[in-house]
Amino acid sequence: MARKKEYIESEVIDKAMELFWKNGYETTSMQMLEKQMGINKFSIYSSFGSKKGVFLECVKSYRKKLLAITDKLKDSNNGIVGIKEYFYDFLEFAKDNNDFIKGCLVTNAANELNEDSDPVIKNQLSNFTKEIRGLFENNVRQETGFTEVQIQEQSDYFIVSMFGLSSASRVFNKPQLHIFIENIFSNT
Amino acid sequence: MARKKEYIESEVIDKAMELFWKNGYETTSMQMLEKQMGINKFSIYSSFGSKKGVFLECVKSYRKKLLAITDKLKDSNNGIVGIKEYFYDFLEFAKDNNDFIKGCLVTNAANELNEDSDPVIKNQLSNFTKEIRGLFENNVRQETGFTEVQIQEQSDYFIVSMFGLSSASRVFNKPQLHIFIENIFSNT
DNA sequence: TTAATAACTAAACAATCGGTTAGTTATTGG
DNA sequence: CCAATAACTAACCGATTGTTTAGTTATTAA
Numbered sequence: 001m002a003r004k005k006e007y008i009e010s011e012v013i014d015k016a017m018e019l020f021w022k023n024g025y026e027t028t029s030m031q032m033l034e035k036q037m038g039i040n041k042f043s044i045y046s047s048f049g050s051k052k053g054v055f056l057e058c059v060k061s062y063r064k065k066l067l068a069i070t071d072k073l074k075d076s077n078n079g080i081v082g083i084k085e086y087f088y089d090f091l092e093f094a095k096d097n098n099d100f101i102k103g104c105l106v107t108n109a110a111n112e113l114n115e116d117s118d119p120v121i122k123n124q125l126s127n128f129t130k131e132i133r134g135l136f137e138n139n140v141r142q143e144t145g146f147t148e149v150q151i152q153e154q155s156d157y158f159i160v161s162m163f164g165l166s167s168a169s170r171v172f173n174k175p176q177l178h179i180f181i182e183n184i185f186s187n188t
Numbered sequence: 189m190a191r192k193k194e195y196i197e198s199e200v201i202d203k204a205m206e207l208f209w210k211n212g213y214e215t216t217s218m219q220m221l222e223k224q225m226g227i228n229k230f231s232i233y234s235s236f237g238s239k240k241g242v243f244l245e246c247v248k249s250y251r252k253k254l255l256a257i258t259d260k261l262k263d264s265n266n267g268i269v270g271i272k273e274y275f276y277d278f279l280e281f282a283k284d285n286n287d288f289i290k291g292c293l294v295t296n297a298a299n300e301l302n303e304d305s306d307p308v309i310k311n312q313l314s315n316f317t318k319e320i321r322g323l324f325e326n327n328v329r330q331e332t333g334f335t336e337v338q339i340q341e342q343s344d345y346f347i348v349s350m351f352g353l354s355s356a357s358r359v360f361n362k363p364q365l366h367i368f369i370e371n372i373f374s375n376t
Numbered sequence: 377t378t379a380a381t382a383a384c385t386a387a388a389c390a391a392t393c394g395g396t397t398a399g400t401t402a403t404t405g406g
Numbered sequence: 407c408c409a410a411t412a413a414c415t416a417a418c419c420g421a422t423t424g425t426t427t428a429g430t431t432a433t434t435a436a
Binding site: 190191192217218219229230233238239 | 393
Binding site: 002003004005006039040041042043046 | 380381382383384385386
């Protein structure tokens with residue numbers, strides 16, 4: 001009945017994801033998105049509605065991409081050791097093709113939020129963090145001898161540490177980050 | 189010989205600092221700076237040359253403000269316990285008048301850096317971080333029984349943790365941050 | 377083959393970005 | 407008291423922000 005799209009939405013979203021991942025939300029402009037996604041502004045708007053729409057789709061796609069290491073964590077069933085492996089897996093995951101560490105798409109975006117930021121984006125990023133914390137909590141529960149309070153505290157400790165690692169990964173070098181991980185888990 | 193300035197440069201810088209602290213570098217616009225500093229663009233440019241100039245002055249002023257807690261750390265002479273106290277002091281320092289935690293001005297700005305960012309700003313923020321790491325190293329040296337390698341590793345661990353705490357402080361709540369600090373120092 | 381429809385191109389939108397400049401006002405030394 | 411000078415106001419600069427729209431091209435059902 002009409003003309004076909006000349007691009008695949010999931011493909012152009014993955015390209016956009018790279019930009020948001022490296023630069024965060026605000027720094028990534030529509031002009032950059034046009035170039036990276038290889039399609040016109042009109043196409044971007046007709047497919048995703050707005051810049052925010054593109055970003056939210058990218059977060060979804062990022063979540064899927066992250067399944068490679070969160071599934072491993074889920075299936076491992078070896079408690080806190082599994083979480084430690086996840087930390088190392090994340091550092092590999094956070095690299096681009098040139099070994100430049102770009103951190104976590106969600107953490108990078110969360111770091112530029114303030115009181116006036118878009119509530120929908122805020123909420124989406126918050127849910128993402130809670131979901132990862134939930135995975136940590138499941139693994140902490142596999143350990144024996146923890147009270148419920150201790151389980152919650154350990155889970156909080158690991159999610160805050162993970163957030164810290166994501167942020168720090170853009171600034172510090174590999175040996176420093178490894179020392180950080182080793183110390184995070186040294187008392188377990 | 190000519191008209192007097194109607195503002196005090198150190199005072200308007202302190203006002204600008206609040207903005208950069210809360211919002212980072214890019215999000216803070218000249219328009220916002222005009223309003224917050226209470227002076228015209230012309231005055232801003234004649235006093236500080238550029239937006240970057242204002243920011244760099246703010247970093248200097250921030251460093252001075254931070255002396256309140258870094259001096260305490262220096263004078264404490266009680267090793268790693270002093271560093272732990274510094275972490276707690278920082279959380280208080282990072283609050284605004286409404287108890288909203290705005291993190292660290294330097295960390296917030298560092299979190300929005302990428303490959304294309306201004307090298308002068310990059311360098312200034314990097315030096316700042318190295319200076320704080322140096323303070324940590326001095327305190328670690330006060331402990332006995334550490335090899336030189338262990339001193340370096342502990343110092344790296346604490347500066348990465350501090351960076352993590354600064355970033356996380358904008359996202360997580362007070363109990364979670366306290367648990368984080370307690371665990372950071374639990375094996376010492 | 378043609379009319380309908382949707383995806384394309386490209387120009388334009390108002391708003392805002394960091395930064396400049398012409399013209400006015402206030403202060404001061406001579 | 408007045409000429410020199412610097413700080414003020416406010417309009418303006420070109421570039422870029424996210425977004426929209428008019429006009430063209432390709433596809434498909436009838």
